[in-house]
Amino acid sequence: MRHPSSGPGLPAVPDIAAALAWARTHIELIDARVLLRHVLQCTGARLVAYPEQRLADAEWAAYRALVERRAAGEPVAYLTGTREFYGREFLVTPAVLIPRPETELLVELALAHCAARRGVRVLDLGTGSGALAVTLALELDAPDVVAVDRSREALQVAMANAARLGASVCLVLSDWFAALGEERFGLIVANPPYVAAGDPHLAQGDVRFEPVTALAAGPAGLDDLAAIVGAAPRWLEAGGWLFLEHGYDQAAAVRSLLLDAGFAAIASWKDLAGLERVSGGRWPGRK
Structure with missing residues (x-):
């Protein structure tokens, strides 16, 4: 991505086609479309059907600002909310x-x-955002769903x-x-932090803008996973299940944690990319 201050000059207040043409010289086309749809509050089909539609001054200013922030690396999801x-x-x-x-595997x-x-x-x-808890509450028949977070700001979202x-x-x-x-x-269910604290990816791409407390968990990325597995039996009914999302290379380690904690029927499941992304087991009950 190039900063919007470089490359082709800014057009005057443009139509949709010209705005996208300018934006794609600085950010990916898919991001340019999402951001313009957000500004115009329209569908992708409308962008295609009416390329000659001119932006209002305020819309063009708002779009330029979003493209600049995206070019600086800010995630599209935070820009659109x-x-x-x-x-x-x-x-x-x-x-x-x-x-x-990949977290949709936990839902399934x-x-x-x-x-x-x-x-x-x-x-x-x-x-966090409540994506798992809200989805399960809506998909299940008469569910009783409890969701916890240590962050007040996250709970508000x-x-x-x-x-x-x-x-x-x-x-x-x-x-x-x-x-x-x-x-x-x-x-x-849990999608806890599971990235190693020193992982260079924490300083790259969209991840730079996400809360590090929701990403990193100790030198091997296993601290929170181990804490959850060790404590979960106290809050599980006999026969209850624990499912945990983890890193693509952590399945064996998580299975070992589950085995040491006394879980049965331990397994790992692959996401659509063929990576073992979720591991879990059944709590056999208190002896």
Whole structure:
């Protein structure tokens, strides 16, 4: 990406075609289209159907500002304030991790688990934007979904998403299980931080703008995963399941953590890219 101050000069207030032509000299075309749709509050089909439509002065100024921020590396989701997840539009801010397609595997596993068991209580650890918790609350039949996060700012985003999408979710300010008392759940899901603290990718691309506390977890990226696996049995019902998203190369380590903690039926599941992205197991019950 090139900074908008370089390259071809700014056109006068342009039409849609000229605005996109200018933007694509600085950012990817797909991003240019998303940002222009956001400014014009229109569909992608309208951009194609009416390339001669001229932008208003305010629209052109707003679009230039967004293109400049994107050229500097700021994620598109933070610029538009939204990101799609499991077919729904979620609000996002720099206080939360941007929902990613691979996390939809957690949803699929949770739904498959709950299909044969009605009335399962679900816990989402580190809910962030609330994408997991809200999606499960909407997809499950009469669910009881609790979502926790240690960040007040993140919980505010999750609360806004639950309200706008009409989901019934109990949101709790908690450092993992700390504020849950003696509650028990039939299913626990989590997409915790799992990047190694020294990973160079933390200083690259969109990740630079996301909250590091939602990304990094110790020298090997396993600190939070280990903490959740070790503590989860206390809050799981007998026969309850724990599903954890993790890094593409961490499946074996997470399976080992689950085995050491006493879980049964331990397995890992692959995402659409063929990478082992989620691992989990069943808690056999207290002996």
